[in-house]
Amino acid sequence: DARVTQTPRHKVTEMGQEVTMRCQPILGHNTVFWYRQTMMQGLELLAYFRNRAPLDDSGMPKDRFSAEMPDATLATLKIQPSEPRDSAVYFCASGLDPARMETQYFGPGTRLLVL
Amino acid sequence: EDQVTQSPEALRLQEGESSSLNCSYTVSGLRGLFWYRQDPGKGPEFLFTLYSAGEEKEKERLKATLTKKESFLHITAPKPEDSATYLCAVQELSGGSYIPTFGRGTSLIVHP
Numbered sequence: 406d407a408r409v410t411q412t413p414r415h416k417v418t419e420m421g422q423e424v425t426m427r428c429q430p431i432l433g434h435n436t437v438f439w440y441r442q443t444m445m446q447g448l449e450l451l452a453y454f455r456n457r458a459p460l461d462d463s464g465m466p467k468d469r470f471s472a473e474m475p476d477a478t479l480a481t482l483k484i485q486p487s488e489p490r491d492s493a494v495y496f497c498a499s500g501l502d503p504a505r506m507e508t509q510y511f512g513p514g515t516r517l518l519v520l
Numbered sequence: 521e522d523q524v525t526q527s528p529e530a531l532r533l534q535e536g537e538s539s540s541l542n543c544s545y546t547v548s549g550l551r552g553l554f555w556y557r558q559d560p561g562k563g564p565e566f567l568f569t570l571y572s573a574g575e576e577k578e579k580e581r582l583k584a585t586l587t588k589k590e591s592f593l594h595i596t597a598p599k600p601e602d603s604a605t606y607l608c609a610v611q612e613l614s615g616g617s618y619i620p621t622f623g624r625g626t627s628l629i630v631h632p
Contacts, residue, residue: 409563448564448607448622461617496563503618506554506611511563 407431409499409512417518423485426515429478430499437480438509439465439472440496448496453503454480460503487519523547524610526623533630536597541626543608544590551618553591555584556607558625564607567593598630 410429418424430437438453452462457474465472469488474480484491494516500509527542545553552571556564568577570586577584581602583594593606609622 447624448609450620453617461619463617463619498563504551504611504613506552506609506618506620507566507569509566511565513561514563 407510409497409510411495411497411512411515413515414513415516415518417520418487419520420488421486422519423483424487424491424517424519426482426495426497426517428480428482428497428499428512430480430497431510432478434499434501434508434510435477436500436503436509437474438498438500438503439480439482440498440511441493442496442514443493451482451495455503484517487517489519492517492519523621524608524623526606526608526626528626529624530627531629533595533598533628535599535630535632538594538596538598540595541593541606541628542590543593543623545608545610546589547610547612547621549612551611551613553586554609554611554620555591555593556609558605558607567606595628598628600630600632603628603630 412427436455439451442448451465452472454474471483494514496514498509498511524545555567558564568584573588575586581596585592605625605627607625609620611620
């Protein structure tokens with residue numbers, strides 16, 4: 406049963422601390438997406454990669470957020486320094502083609518609380 | 521200005537009481553409209569893709585339709601297990617990137 410895994414599932418941290426979220430895409434998927442979900446804004450695309458190369462990060466605050474894909478089995482999203490407004494659920498999704506959203510599978514999310 | 525607006529925000533139904541959820545959108549170059557189901561504490565799960573006005577897709581008690589300005593998710597004779605948040609999203613091609621924009625969802629509760 407192939408699925409996207411994310412760690413940690415929950416994270417509580419203090420303002421100013423670095424936060425790293427990890428995602429393992431489904432084996433064979435070459436596209437990875439990072440989303441953020443809040444009550445106010447809903448689900449927003451932050452960035453996506455294809456074949457480990459960043460294709461779009463226009464939704465990501467550049468000054469504090471960074472996304473990387475060091476290898477085909479790991480994608481990371483870092484926030485440094487974290488702020489209370491970053492509190493949200495962060496989802497990773499993997500797929501076969503960025504044009505085909507129907508091939509995207511979402512992970513369970515990392516619930517982040519910044520105090 | 522929201523590009524994707526879902527209504528109602530919340531909907532309570534009795535088991536067997538059919539209804540429809542609405543998703544209206546204002547994008548210039550629609551590549552596709554997508555419906556998802558999201559259960560509490562989980563990621564969205566894909567339901568349907570619609571590409572052109574007049575298109576319809578069906579799965580069990582759910583039926584999705586699309587016009588030039590909106591989409592409907594019809595739920596026929598719902599059961600308690602249909603309780604979830606239903607999200608719609610539109611996809612545009614912008615500057616060479618495929619950008620999805622999601623609505624805020626409709627929270628559906630079906631009472632037995």
